[in-house]
Amino acid sequence: MRIGLIGLGRIGAFHAGTLSSLPGVELVVCDALPAVTERVAATVGAEAAATPAELLRRDLDGVVVAAATDAHPQLILAAVESGLPVFCEKPVARGAAEAEEVLRHCAGAVVQIGYNRRFDPGFVAARAAVRAGELGRLHTVRSTTLDPAPPPAAYLAASGGIFRDCSVHDFDIIRFVTGREVVEVYATGSARGDDVFARTGDAATTAAVLTLDDETIAVVSNTRYNGRGYDVRLELHGTADSVAVGLEDRLPLRSVEPGVSFPAGPPHDFFMDRFASAYRRELTAFTEVVAGTRESPCTVADAVEAGWIAEACTLSLREHRPVRMTDVRSAA
Secondary structure: OEEEEEOOOHHHHHHHHHHHHOOOOEEEEEOOOHHHHHHHHHHHOOEEOOOHHHHHHOOOOEEEEOOOHHHHHHHHHHHHHOOOOEEEEOOOOOOHHHHHHHHHHOOOOOEEEEOHHHHOHHHHHHHHHHHOOOOOOEEEEEEEEEOOOOOOHHHHHHOOOHHHHHHHHHHHHHHHHHOOOEEEEEEEEEOOOOHHHHHOOOOOEEEEEEEEOOOOEEEEEEEOOOOOOOEEEEEEEEOOOEEEEOOOOOOOOOOOOOOOOOOOOOOOOOHHHHOHHHHHHHHHHHHHHHHOOOOOOOOHHHHHHHHHHHHHHHHHHHHOOOEEHHHHHHHO
8 A cells, every 4th residue: 555645744754654664555755845855755764755746646545644734725635636535634724614615625535634532542432431321411521631831933823723723632532522512612711821822812721611512511621831741631421420531640640649649650741652552543544444444534524523613712712702603603
């Protein structure tokens, strides 16, 4: 199987290593910087292509897009027009309205969007518990993504804001695990930290309350400044039982209860560390999609829904009010 990979930044180079290690995969890579293309190609034993257009003319079975967000729509559609299955890192586009346009042009195409938590064993087990009715009637969900430090200022300025860049992982996994849709949000936040947050109208720390369509309440917490490490957790509370994802020995949270040694391991400090196995499962799933043995496990439509929740939270933060999902859709 020959896979093309476009974009060799932090996540793209990581994907290059993962893809090149999968059995039977031959890799062709391309980056906007020729020196980066040559370096990564030499490191993982891949072919090098000078441009995305040249890469798409190679004899490929599928394409992975890990370029900058603004290039996602164009590259997804170029791969689709070439008749190739495509995997693209989230998000589909900078905004949900543009992502809807991509969705319209992808009708019938094979596209997988990269939401890696869907492939983490803990989140998969939590979903199974909900679907099996083990928790009874779900009433409360708490989802957390706490980064140890902000990305570079240039990245933040182009990211579209914390809800579109960070919280969107929480929004997607809440939909995935519960099987429910969000109907209303209320978001708040603080720009305390680097000046880039205030300059760009972004927030460094946020909280959002989501009301789901069965009246379950979900609380999402995010920050760019979690000094102890990279903290990703999910709690699900029901009338019969409660479960949690992320309560393991590398949880970056220090207990001050007397005599308690949990968690006992070194804290997670990076998303690639926390989700290394999930990324491998995700790309393995894409090879199965390319082979035609499974359907896309995260469609463009799934990603668009998470994007709309991010749009609603962005508007709620800006206007200090609850926002219905129907409001942001109708205003687009």
